[in-house]
Amino acid sequence: MPLRFAARFACSEATLTVPSGQSGWIKRGEGKVSGFPSGIWRYPTEIRFGVGAIAELPSAVKASGIKRPLVVTDHGLAANPMIADARARLDGAGLPNELFSQVRGNPVGSDIEAGMKAFRDGGHDGVVAIGGGSALDAGKTIAMAAHQPRPLFDLHVSSGGPAAIDGSKVAPMIAVPTTAGTGSETGRAAVVTDESVHEKRIFLHATMMPKVVIEDPELTVGLPANLTAWTGMDALAHCFEGLCAPELHPFSDGVAVEGLRLIKEFLPRAVADGRDLEARGMMLAAASMGSTAFQKGLGAIHSLSHPVGARYDTHHGLTNAVFFPYVIAHNRSAILEKCDRVAAYLALPKGGVNGVMDWVLELRERFAIPHTLVGLGVDGARVDEIAVAAEADPSTESNPMPVNAADMKTMFLNALDGRLS
Ligand SMILES: NC(=O)c1ccc[n+]([C@@H]2O[C@H](COP(=O)([O-])OP(=O)(O)OC[C@H]3O[C@@H](n4cnc5c(N)ncnc54)[C@H](O)[C@@H]3O)[C@@H](O)[C@H]2O)c1
Ligand SMILES: [Fe+2]
Known part of the structure; x- marks a missing residue:
């Protein structure tokens, strides 16, 4: 074979x-x-890390061969002084640039199409994406797709896939994360909702990896406590699902357990005091470690979260946090050994699956994350189509145990009713 x-x-x-x-x-x-x-086994990319690292932006852009960047952010951050500051740094270094900020949380195809047009019309040769996962994914997809001969939604992994993407036409991009969660900055993937079918689509290509990442903890200081918690829970899901994915990747496994340790120590601190720069910095590192870990694949937390997010526009990390314990419970028999390892390394009070479960439940309670989907405004009306979409999600293949639409329906209904058996 x-x-x-x-x-x-x-x-x-x-x-x-x-x-x-x-x-x-x-x-x-x-x-x-x-x-x-x-x-x-791949590693991510160059990361320029530290308080004040944003000063590195012009040299990172130049080192990547970009002369005329399109700065991409989401509409919520467009007026934030950090965007004007970044643009001023580019201007000051002789790098003429324009801003594209027509990006919503959970970006959709029309956002990307508008960005592709701005990229082409402005004669840009690269992207600087500044923001959370939504802005970074939008920037990555714009840089990838602006000059592809095929339409955008012919290129996602469940359609033409990476083979349909012409790597020679992918423009370079620089990623500047302002949330610590998705790890989009150190991944080769981007998630965009196809609004015509209400599905999140994943775009993936080796050339979509940012050339340089700037991780400056000061840029995350303004993130409110609830979003700090939700994005941090996304990083936790990445480290945990990456670790539990069955493929052989010892390097990623090591990164995953240390990522989990950083989250245990620093996420509560970052939520309690957003100005705690050490906690902010360690969470940026943990988020990038999460996407490094999930090179192996993800699992049913993400399989369920994607169709729910596409239909109800819920925050991705928050949605993951709600599904997390129900998926652990379902996967229990396949993750015993991995959970023992996590419990030992994190010095959790209890070992094994119960130790990890208790830790996750305690974090959810501390961060006031709802215990059921009802708290997200999600009901059972679309459970059957969500179960089918979850089975088809690319994350399903690497769930630690095989799961089909019937299993997805069971997990969804458990999450709806708060049933943790
Ligand atoms: N590419 C990947 O591998 C990957 C992985 C997981 C999730 N995602 C995607 O990432 C998106 C979610 O990203 P996210 O969780 O980072 O949220 P987000 O990017 O949607 O940002 C959430 C909100 O926080 C605001 N914000 C961001 N940084 C801020 C700051 N420093 N100060 C104040 N406000 C700030 C934004 O304006 C926005 O309103 C989803 O679309 C999800 O599907 C991608
Ligand atoms: Fe995620």
């Missing part, structure tokens, strides 16, 4: 066969050793 790596959320670009001699498991000249797993 050929060694196969499916097009996962943020890792491989296509089904790949590992050539002879590429992995330690493969004997040179023999192609592969039957039965041994193998892999292509």
